Amino acid sequence: MQVQVNTDDHIQGGDSLAQWISDECKSRLSRFQDHVTRLEVHLSDVDAGKSGANDKRCRIEARVTGRQPVTVSDDSDKMATAFIGASDKLARALDTDLGRIKDRHGRDTIRTAVEE
Template identity: 45%
Template sequence: MQVLLHTDNHVEGRQGMADHLETVVKDALHRFGDHVTRVEAHLSDAVSHSKSSPDDIHCTLEARLSNLPPVIVKDHAPTAHQAISGAVDKLKRAVTTAVEKHDTRRPGQGAQPEL
């Protein structure tokens, strides 16, 4: 699984943040194996010139799944690590739902037989 980080100019610690992101994403999604081919993260500081709002850091995660549409989630938090953590939790639930919905091994799931 490939993990990519994109940030705006106001997010600090790009390499450390990229390492943290990769560790957190791979730990959360390891059970999906080859279902998840790539995860792209976009971190931005919503109000870079003043810290008036407590949830200024926005994290958007997009997971590319094999033979399924991409899954996109968003989270907002006071720090980049918290925004990543919140978004990864949401991504894990969303990927679980997407993969299980299309799992043909489970009865009543996936493609329906033609009548």
């Protein structure tokens, strides 16, 4: 799973932030590594440097093999909190999206169920 981190001009952190984001993505979303080819993490300061409530935004887009991209975002006062919130939302969204594939092909229906 490849992780690409993009930030706007108002986000500080550089390579250490990008490395932390990459490590956390791989750790938190490791169970999806067979399905997700790339993650794009976008970090931004909505208020462009001014302080305020929920002014940090993290948007994560997951490129899933054979499926449409799954995108989530989260806003918070701190970038780390926004990232953790977005990664949790992404895990739930991927569970739902990939679960549909599994259910569609793996469940018995009324027509195929074996009577006991």
